[in-house]
Amino acid sequence: MRLEATVIYGRYRNWASCLWSKAGSGLNKKWEGRVQLSKQLKQRPHVLYIMADQFHAECFGVAGRQVRTPHLDQLAGEGVLFEKAYCNNPVCAPSRASFITGQYPHTHGILGNDIHELNDRNEHTLSAVFRRTGYQTALIGKSHMVGAWDREGFEHLRYCDLCDCDRNDPLQNHYFKYLHDLGIANLYDLGTLKPEHPGSRVRAFESPIPEQHSLETWTGDETIAFLKNRDERRPFFAHMSFQRPHEPYTVPFDSGLLYDPDAIELPDSVSDLFASKFAGKPEIMRQLADTWGGIPYIPENEADLRRQLAFYYSLITRIDEQIGRVIDYLKQTGAYDNTIIIFTSDHGDFAGDHGIINKNIGIYESIHRIPFLLKYPGGPAGRKMAGIMESVDLFPTLCELCEVAAPAQIEGRSLMPVIEQGLPGKPFTACEWSFPKYSSTVNAIRTDRYRLVYYGQGEGELYDHASDPDELHNRFADSDYVAVRLQLLEQLFDHINRYRVKSSSTLSKAVSYRSRNTMTRLLHTGQRNWDEIKHLYR
Structure with missing residues (x-):
């Protein structure tokens, strides 16, 4: 070069x-x-920023679970694995806002999910800064971000999720348009499904969409297409963003499950549901113990849980295959050695922990902790970092690696001193969440030893990871932990005591209601298929 x-x-x-x-x-x-x-520009490193949605931090080979992910394992062997990486919000859009702004939710103000049409220009996002610095920027897959931010930051956009398009025109969504042009738009099954559908109530199912046209294959195809047609005079910044393993958990009918449900090993913490019925947990958790289906998914029994995990693991292995295709292309074209590669997730999934699948209840380690792999030219290989880092740290880290000036608004810190100088990780990380099931915003703090979650009105959870890594025994009301609880609450409140809300769960609900009869909304969350509404299209 x-x-x-x-x-x-x-x-x-x-x-x-x-x-x-x-x-x-x-x-x-x-x-x-x-x-x-x-x-x-030609000497500056390329960036391949890979994100999956709702990916449990231990659900790849080198991290512990029985999931086949040879390409992620190889990436970990060539780079750095952060074993205590955490998101700053446990749901999609607010978490992604922290990644791309380098700011905590109480600063960027995004706490709701329905934000695509939010009128909010931001010239200081990660993609916008890199684009202005000479990088050719692309987003392929799920954004779930403010549309104006995407248009400013990315030269090349290829969306797959219906949350990323005009509410009145689903054909503006690139993947849905792809299915439409193939004549199979009626098979789209990534939204809320009809009650009679085998995947209703968030149950896993086989998709009628063949593997060659599946969402995962499309994401790999579109990423490689961008790389093939890119401007080779400039370095690239490619955000390859998989919509899954977020529910619905599906596999193509022609490839089927890649795991035998009967051979799935369940985590020890399944006892929290099946034996203890969430004893010691807040009332809202205990009420879930006698239900099944929905979000989160409460399985009927352990056999049902194994079946859900077989689908979840199959999705992860198929995502890994597509990541491998892109990495192979970079190697074939000689770009691999000069490419920074990140793999992470916007948040986690219970993935069987506590006997549950999915998310949207509490802020537990399973949801708060995320995978985070970083491989960069000249960097260490096969290193595992035990210190705490969080999603706001991605932005300044990439700026330092690529010699891009970091905006003053960033609240995260670069990971390079931790990696190359052996400095410790952060003393704690916080997670902030606005959700209608709770009467107030829910917040959590995680230190090396403790996790505290506060729901308001004096209700909370406190876990001591030194003796309880599975978070089974709630010490919030334990007299032996009073001093610890008060100290953690003070740290948490000092961190999140100033909110600037641009989007909350209440505002998102209002936006969703106003657009409930639009074509995109009917397809996405209204349990309609294309054949039922395409006559409305103009």
């Missing part, structure tokens, strides 16, 4: 020298400045 840049520079410098006598030194210096900029 450096030799190529030198040759190009040499050729144009000779040409510029010929022009010296005709046009004077000004033209020569101007041209040399442009060539120097071109040389600098």
Whole structure:
């Protein structure tokens, strides 16, 4: 790469020298400045920023679960695995806002999920900053972000989730349009499903969409297409964002399950549901113990839980396959060694912990903790970091690696001193959540030893990971933990005591209601299929 840049520079410098006598030194210096900029851009590292949705932190091979993820395992072997990485919000859009702004939810103000059409320009997002610095930016897959932020930050957009398009025109969504053009839009099954559908109430099912047209394959195809057609004069910043393993948990009918449900090993913490019925948990958790289905998914029995996990694991392995395809392409084209690769998730999934599947109840380790892999040119290989880091730290880390000036608004800190100088991780991380099931915003704090979750009105949970890593025994009201509880509450309140809300669960609910009869909403959450509503399309 450096030799190529030198040759190009040499050729144009000779040409510029010929022009010296005709046009004077000004033209020569101007041209040399442009060539120097071109040389600098060609030497800067590329960025492949991979995100999955609702990916449990231990659900890949090197992290502990029995999931086959050879490409993620190889990536961990060539880079750094952060074993205590945490998101700053346990649901999609607010968490993604923290990643792309480097700010905590109480600063960026995004606490609701329905934000695509939010009128909020932001020139300081990760993608916008990199685009202005010369990177060719692309987002392929699920954004679930403010649409104006995407349009400002990404030159190339290919959406897959119906939350990322005009509420009156689902055909603006690239994946849905892809299915429509194939004549199979009626098979779209990624939204809320009809009661008679085998996947209703968030049950796992086989999709009638064949593997070659599945969401995972499409995401891999579109990412490779961008890389093939990119502007090779500039470094790329590609955000490859998988919509799953977020529910619904499906597999293509023609490839089927990749795991035998009977062979699935259940985590020890399933006893929290099946034996203890969430004893010691808040009342809202105990009420769930005698229900099944829905969000979160409370399985009927352990066999049902194994079946759900077989689908969840199958999705993860298929995502890993698509990541492998993209990595192989980078290696074939010679770009791999000069590419920073990140793999992470917006938040976790219970994935069987506590006997539950899915999310949207409490802020437990299963939901708060996320996978985080980082491979960069010249970086360490096969290193595991035990210190706490959080999603707001991604932005400043990439800025340092790519020599991009970080905006002053960023609240995260670069991970490079932790990796290369051995500095400790953060003393704690916080998670902030606005959810209608609770009367107030729910907040959590996680230190190396403790997790405290506060629901308001004096109700909460406190777990001591030194003796209870599965978070089974709630110590919130334990007299032996009074001092610990008060100290953690003080730390938490000092962290989140100033909110600037642009989107909350209440505001999102209002937006959803106003747009309830739009075509995109009917397809996404209204239990309608394309054949039933396509006559409305204009």
